[in-house]
Amino acid sequence: MTPDAIKVACSNCNLRELCMPVGFDLADLARLDEVVATRRKIKQGQTLFNSGEVFTSLYAIRTGFFKTSVSTEDGREQVTGFQMAGEIMGLDGIVNDHHSCNAIALEDAEVCVMPFSNIEDLSREFPVLQRHVHKIMSREIVRENSVMLLLGNMRAEERLAAFLLNLVQRLHARGFSKSEFVLRMTREEIGSYLGMKLETVSRTFSKFSEEGVIEVKQRYVRILDPDALQKIFNPQPCI
Structure with a gap:
């Protein structure tokens, strides 16, 4: 060169x-x-x-x-x-x-x-x-x-929410959308990283989708309610 x-x-x-x-x-x-x-x-x-x-x-x-x-x-x-x-x-x-x-x-x-x-x-x-x-x-x-x-302290929903929030934040810093992206990794690879079984990853994605937090079409993900996703990751303590 x-x-x-x-x-x-x-x-x-x-x-x-x-x-x-x-x-x-x-x-x-x-x-x-x-x-x-x-x-x-x-x-x-x-x-x-x-x-x-x-x-x-x-x-x-x-x-x-x-x-x-x-x-x-x-x-x-x-x-x-x-x-x-x-x-x-x-x-x-x-x-x-x-x-x-x-x-x-x-x-x-x-x-x-x-x-x-x-x-x-x-x-x-x-x-x-x-x-x-x-x-x-x-x-x-x-x-x-x-x-x-x-891996140590979070429930499955918290782990996946944290993963999605981190991913979209990093992508947004590079000029991409702050609400939608394409997953380059498989559900199985996400599960391996987060310490979750493949079935748990798929079930949690479906749960978020049914609750209107995200929209999922194969590897395409759109965050519909970022505040709800943030609350899942960082739930408020009971008073």
């Missing part, structure tokens, strides 16, 4: 504010382009990296949707997260230089490959970049803590 192409991929990318630090002038941004080595296209169903693979790079999702997962001792897949455009993947590999999960494309996708050595080198020159990487890591810790709360 030519330097000009990289500049289009990073400096002028409309997702830059989501995955790169803000507050850089044009000269700094030109240097920041050195973080990105290339772009990589991933077909639906293909893996970006596998558990146990040597860690070399972080990946900024330019287009598409991914899931991360681990394999349980009995061979089942446990979904650990869903990632979308503007988010960074690969942080799991920093701790011991090997990835600890699988990253699989849920649709055709494109990522910006950012060799970690490039990030470390530029972080010494630009402390704001180092702070940004720390911020991304912190956000991942907060996300994992939120998942633990979902």
Whole structure:
């Protein structure tokens, strides 16, 4: 890839504010382009990296949707997260230089490959970049803590409501509708992530639909009553 192409991929990318630090002038941004080595296209169903693979790079999702997962001792897949455009993947590999999960494309996708050595080198020159990487890591810790709360203390309805609210909030931050979207993951993958059986996920979707909270047509979801969904996720205590 030519330097000009990289500049289009990073400096002028409309997702830059989501995955790169803000507050850089044009000269700094030109240097920041050195973080990105290339772009990589991933077909639906293909893996970006596998558990146990040597860690070399972080990946900024330019287009598409991914899931991360681990394999349980009995061979089942446990979904650990869903990632979308503007988010960074690969942080799991920093701790011991090997990835600890699988990253699989849920649709055709494109990522910006950012060799970690490039990030470390530029972080010494630009402390704001180092702070940004720390911020991304912190956000991942907060996300994992939120998942633990979902799995530990919430009923099925609360788990699914929290999942839908989080998903639509993240999509809206990327310029999409704040009330309707297409699920890129299956009901089974949602259940794996939320610690729910497939039947429970389907039944809860139907319940929300019957109550007029959402409209569901296969993978199309429209939130009809966001306040009701919020109350399901965060019910008011009895007085």
